Amino acid sequence: MYQEIDVEQSRGRSPSVWHAATELPRVVFEFSSLLYTWPLLGTAPRGDGHPVLVLPGFTAGDESTVMLRRYLGRLGYTPLPWGLGRNTGSFALQEQLFERFRALAGGDPRRISIIGQSLGGVFARELARQFPDRVRFAITLGSPFSSEGPESANGAVARLFQYMSGMTREQMRDQMLRYPAEAPPVPCSAVYSKSDGVVHWSSCLEYPGTEAENIEVVASHTGMAMNPVVYHIIADRLAQPEGRWKPFDRSRGWRALVYPQPERKTAKVPACAN
Secondary structure (H helix, E strand, O other): OOEEEOHHHHOOOOOOHHHHHOHHHHHHHHHHHHHHHHHHHOOOOOOOOOEEEEEOOOOOOHHHHHHHHHHHHHOOOEEEOOOOOOOOOOHHHHHHHHHHHHHHHHOOOOOEEEEEEOHHHHHHHHHHHHOOOOEEEEEEEOOOOOOOOHHHEOHHHHHHHHHHHOOOHHHHHHHHHOOOOOOOOOOEEEEEOOOOOOEOHHHHOOOOEOOEEEEEOOOOOHHHHHOHHHHHHHHHHHOOOOOOOOOOOOOOOOHHHHOOOOEEEOOOOOOOOO
16 A cells, blocks of 8 residues: 655655746646635535544645635535634744634534634644644644654745744754654644655655555645545545544555655654653
8 A cells, every 4th residue: 555665764855956846837837726626625524523623734824725725615614714813823823813713612512623724733733732632633734743843845835934933943953852743632634745846745645544545636735725625535534434543545546647645654653852
């Protein structure tokens, strides 16, 4: 089911210059593809109405996830914006997110699924780790949660993060190392692309477990939140009955032609600093 990858050999790499340079035109293509496939995507399994919190990526806000939340609502879920303005990645913003989640979880008895794009996915995993009894599913889209520092990101993006978050490079590295490498104790799907132009794809890989998986797509980094192939994954994953998780079956029908065989981390999970 998985190819194997030695994490140590990929650690510290940054995305290719070519993939970084072609991010914008690929995003335009992905958005156009979404519009063309919108009617077909509507035939996906209907949701059970449970709430789904959608977290934007670095420098983005709720406007970047409008189409995804609209799609979730179309399928019958209750989409929730993160409501915290622009995601700067600061420590203060992370604390605000934790408080917002507590409020959301306290106002609805149903468990909440979380979808996070890029940095939003890093936060999604931490919410799932801190509130496992209140999180139903965590889906990350191009999220560098296994990065050990800014080296795995595009140089310009790393410098912008340093500026907007107010962190030094050492603080950025410490921030990434404080996140445990192992998956949270809830079902997790890590969606990644080897043509990611913002972060190196190896930093977006989950250590597969009993309820954790990696799903590879052909996509840009920024365009994952508007890519129809990614939407199909999200609809498939969220439609699973609670407590009956199964891995994504890429061998079924046309999926084998669209979804590459995913990688599997084989290196020992490193000890994490707290």
